[in-house]
Amino acid sequence: MCDRILADGHTVVGADNFLTGHRRNLAHLADHPRFTFLELDVCRPLPDAGAFDCVIHAASPASPKDYAAHPIATLDVGSAGSRNLLELALASRARYLLTSTSECYGDPLEHPQTESYWGNVNPVGPRSCYDESKRFAEAMTMAYHRHYGLRTNIARIFNTYGPRM
Numbered sequence: 001m002c003d004r005i006l007a008d009g010h011t012v013v014g015a016d017n018f019l020t021g022h023r024r025n026l027a028h029l030a031d032h033p034r035f036t037f038l039e040l041d042v043c044r045p046l047p048d049a050g051a052f053d054c055v056i057h058a059a060s061p062a063s064p065k066d067y068a069a070h071p072i073a074t075l076d077v078g079s080a081g082s083r084n085l086l087e088l089a090l091a092s093r094a095r096y097l098l099t100s101t102s103e104c105y106g107d108p109l110e111h112p113q114t115e116s117y118w119g120n121v122n123p124v125g126p127r128s129c130y131d132e133s134k135r136f137a138e139a140m141t142m143a144y145h146r147h148y149g150l151r152t153n154i155a156r157i158f159n160t161y162g163p164r165m
């Protein structure tokens with residue numbers, strides 16, 4: 001995603017705490033003139049990194065193995081992390097994008113799922129840390145949209161992979 005945004009001519013400030021990611025995935029951007037990297041946990045207070053046109057919240061353990069290993073960090077990044085990044089977007093009146101998931105539908109009773117389907121979700125099941133984190137993150141995103149008029153988008157991604165994954 002970062003590579004594509006840079007290729008479109010934009011400037012990017014990226015952040016990751018490497019909970020489940022790897023520094024080597026950024027090696028090709030080390031000398032890029034329009035890329036700055038901050039090693040940080042988005043659940044913690046964020047440094048002043050200037051104004052933004054767009055804030056993308058893509059931080060989260062994403063695979064079942066990863067969120068099973070980090071259930072509390074997974075809930076934190078969807079809740080506290082979402083709040084921090086929404087505040088960052090609000091400060092600049094930036095557009096905000098949340099990368100959500102097909103797991104929002106839980107164990108769906110409809111196939112294929114449409115956006116009007118609300119899901120069949122178990123809040124105490126083994127995947128609940130991920131499903132509920134993303135559902136909360138979606139609810140928080142809509143609250144900022146409705147309450148502050150923030151321009152928000154939610155992308156429910158279904159199993160997707162790309163370079164270095």
Ligand SMILES: NC(=O)c1ccc[n+]([C@@H]2O[C@H](COP(=O)([O-])OP(=O)(O)OC[C@H]3O[C@@H](n4cnc5c(N)ncnc54)[C@H](O)[C@@H]3O)[C@@H](O)[C@H]2O)c1
Binds near residue numbers: 059
């Ligand atoms: N790839 C898919 O099929 C898919 C499907 C549905 C949703 N998503 C969502 O899209 C986003 C990106 O997924 P991905 O597949 O590129 O995963 P990824 O594991 O490549 O990237 C997620 C990154 O978030 C980082 N991270 C985790 N907690 C953090 C925190 N508190 N602070 C800062 N960084 C943190 C990890 O270290 C990792 O590098 C995730 O939010 C994921 O839940 C992906």
